[in-house]
Amino acid sequence: xxxxxxxxxxxxxxxxxxxxxxxxxxxxxxxxxxxxxxxxxxxxxxxxxxxxxxxxxxxxxxxxxxxxxxxxxxxxxxxxxxxxxxxxxxxxxxxxx
Numbered sequence: 001x002x003x004x005x006x007x008x009x010x011x012x013x014x015x016x017x018x019x020x021x022x023x024x025x026x027x028x029x030x031x032x033x034x035x036x037x038x039x040x041x042x043x044x045x046x047x048x049x050x051x052x053x054x055x056x057x058x059x060x061x062x063x064x065x066x067x068x069x070x071x072x073x074x075x076x077x078x079x080x081x082x083x084x085x086x087x088x089x090x091x092x093x094x095x096x097x
Contacts, residue, residue, distance in 0.1 A: 018097035022075050026088040032076035035091055041070045 001007040014021045017035020024030045044059075048068075051057040062069035074083060075091035086094075 017073070017075055017091065017095060019092065019095040020097065022088055022091040022095045025075055025077065025091070031078060032074055032085070033091070035073045035075050035086075035094060037071055037094070038096060044068070044070055 001010055001012075011032075012030040014024070014030055014033040015036075017033045021030070021033040022035070025033055048059045051059075059068045061067055073091070073094075074085040075088060076085050077088050079085045079087075
């Protein structure tokens with residue numbers, strides 16, 4: 001995009017929210033990253049396996065969704081009205097990798 005002079009006309013975002021992605025938001029390379037939490041995902045997965053092994057209990061979808069939501073935050077220093085997000089300072093405190 002830089003080579004053709006279009007970087008100011010495009011919003012680039014990433015998925016996963018690892019530390020390199022959050023740093024790219026801080027540096028202005030990308031506009032945002034959706035931050036997932038692998039350790040939380042793993043812990044919830046282990047809890048679900050243990051419950052199923054114990055008594056057959058299966059995880060239920062998160063209320064209002066048709067899946068089990070393990071959590072995500074949009075990390076950006078340019079929040080959009082009506083879109084929940086955290087800034088890069090908080091994102092860096094929560095990032096991984």
